[in-house]
Amino acid sequence: MRTSPTLPLVAAGAALACLLLATVTLAGWGLHSASLIGAAGGSPQMYPVTAAGFLCAAASVLLQLHPVRAIARAGRLPALLAVAIGVGSAAMRLSGWAPAPLSLGLGAASSAWSLPAPLTAGLLVVLGASLALVGVRRTVGIAQALAASVLLFALLTIAGFAAEDTILYQLLPGRGTSLRTALAFMLAATGVLALRPDRGMMVALASSTPSSRTLRRLIVPLVLAPIALGMVATAAVRTAGPAIDLTTMIWLFVWGLLVILIAVVWRFAYQLYRQDLIRGMAERERNEALQALRLADERKNEFLAMLA
Known part of the structure; x- marks a missing residue:
């Protein structure tokens, strides 16, 4: 099944960005630069050992993109090192x-x-395991599921930075996972998901079928809209203070999410309607062409009968 040709480029770009983050961090520790380390304001920071893990993950993605099978298989070694x-x-x-x-x-x-x-150590284990398994045909689906879990958990960690002085911040960033580390996890997990777009659960997203194209159009608003709504709700709570009670804010958030989901589902239904309409027109044209061929065949038979 044909898949999007841009996904290998996405995997390479994500791996290179992850590699850059880790390299900048190592350079910052070597130069004792707080700005390069990302330690401004006393926030959590990426340590060199963590950066080494991301270097291994990025190297694994890049090696597994190589067309030579032996080199691609060698990409499992840095993945195991990350584990x-x-x-x-x-x-x-x-x-x-x-x-x-x-x-x-x-x-x-x-x-x-x-x-x-x-938390960072645990995510490194899961990320490394996904990289080690994604190159095996039977375990591609498992690897992609592991990478998706890392991606979603890293996204939740980033959300924790937007919600300081909350339990979410204390549970995730407050335990020592930095913003740069969460971004690196997202990049590496994206690279894993884009490595094998023709297998596993990524086929539903990356194939050239109409359903996959529809899913690609829908997944962006489905992901970004709740995030934007959460950021607006967080900013509103901080700005309004006691003027807006928590119950009201929860119901406003639920209402906004409901509006977004209805809009997305409605768009999905409209796209399906258009596809059905186009398919119906094509079938009608085909039936008309077949009918014309049958009429021409009957007239040919009548003409031959007259000649006989």
Whole structure:
């Protein structure tokens, strides 16, 4: 089945952007530059060990895009290395001990040798596993599901930065996962999803069928509209303060989401109607052409009978 030819470019672009983020972070730690590290304002930061994991993930995506099968298979090695970084970091944090020069410090107690935060380590394991599995035909669907979960969790983490002084912020960014780390996870997961568009669940999105084209048109508003609505609701709560109670804001959010979903579904139904209309016109033209052929055949038979 034919798929969109731009998706390999999307995978390469996402991997290169992830590679750039990790490289800038490593350069920042080497140059002791807070701006390059992304540590302005005391916010969580990406540590060199985490950046190394993203370098492995980006390298895995780029290698698996190579047309030579042996090189593409070699892309699983950096994926397994990313898994090892995540598993090792999580194990050391759970045990409460790390060999020198590695450190368990986070926030103000962090250093260049700090291990990834627990959430970051777990996501690295899932991301690395998805990269290792996406190259195997039987496990492409599992790999894409894992990558989608990383993408959605990273998106929720970014939402946590927009909701400071909330439980969401304390649960996700407040545990040590930086904004740059969440962006890198989104980029790497996007690269995994775009690696094998002709297999797994990505076929429904990437194929050249009318249903896939319709889904591609719908998925953008379905993703962006609730995010924009959530940002507006958050800004309204912060601006209004006690003037707007939480219950009112929840129902306004539900109403806005309902309006958006109705608009998207209505657009989907209209596109299906147009496709059915075009299909009906094509069938009618085909039937008329067949009828004309049958009439011509009957007249030919009558003419031959007259000659006989």
